[in-house]
Amino acid sequence: MATQITKNDFMAYLRVQRSGKTNMFDVRTVKDLSGLSRSKILEIMKNYSKYKNHYE
Numbered sequence: 001m002a003t004q005i006t007k008n009d010f011m012a013y014l015r016v017q018r019s020g021k022t023n024m025f026d027v028r029t030v031k032d033l034s035g036l037s038r039s040k041i042l043e044i045m046k047n048y049s050k051y052k053n054h055y056e
Contacts, residue, residue: 003043010055012036013044 012034016022022029027041034041044051 003039005040005043005047005051007055009036009040010044010051013041014056 013030013036016030016033017024019033021033024030024045027038030036030041031038036044
């Protein structure tokens with residue numbers, strides 16, 4: 001089953017990205033800061049353009 005990404009999930013990811021607090025490839029820290037699961041973070045990373053176009 002595919003991981004479902006909501007607008008709230010994507011916005012949580014963007015908040016961490018825009019904060020500059022961590023390298024976004026440090027999934028463990030992104031997970032701690034965003035509250036997202038590892039699978040959701042990886043899904044966003046793999047399909048970033050798709051979610052950016054859809055939610056922003």
